[in-house]
Amino acid sequence: QVQLVESGGGTVQPGGSVRLRCEASGFTFNLYWMDWLRQAPGKGLEWVSSISQGSHTRSYPDSMRSRLAISRANEKNLVFLEMTDLRPEDKAMYFCSRDREGLNRGQGTQVTVSAGSWGQGTQVTVSS
Numbered sequence: 001q002v003q004l005v006e007s008g009g010g011t012v013q014p015g016g017s018v019r020l021r022c023e024a025s026g027f028t029f030n031l032y033w034m035d036w037l038r039q040a041p042g043k044g045l046e047w048v049s050s051i052s053q054g055s056h057t058r059s060y061p062d063s064m065r066s067r068l069a070i071s072r073a074n075e076k077n078l079v080f081l082e083m084t085d086l087r088p089e090d091k092a093m094y095f096c097s098r099d100r101e102g103l104n105r106g107q108g109t110q111v112t113v114s115a116g117s118w119g120q121g122t123q124v125t126v127s128s
Helices: none
Strands: 003-007 010-012 018-025 034-039 045-051 068-073 078-083 092-097 109-113
Touching: 003 092, 018 034, 018 092, 018 109, 034 068, 034 078, 045 068, 045 078, 045 092
Parallel strands: 010 109
Antiparallel strands: 003 018, 018 078, 034 045, 034 092, 068 078, 092 109
């Protein structure tokens, strides 16, 4: 049966980047478009990106186009999503899917964007 396993999520600082990975099995991977979807807390599924079988066509929502890059490695049944300039509103569970509706999707990988407990830092200079 269709199996999709996502990984690569985590907690990232605002402005940071993340590369999500999805490993597919149970179907002929190179015959299908692949999609990334996301679901923010309390919201529905949102389409994030699509890639055609041979990577010739890559699609993104206009609002996120400049910050996303989808890719795939058919010989390894892998699809990737790189996101840059992450913002707090990007916090969501990210799913790899064989369709835009998410009918065949994995369990997801969580991406959290937070400044966390990091401070501004302090400069240390060592000089003789």
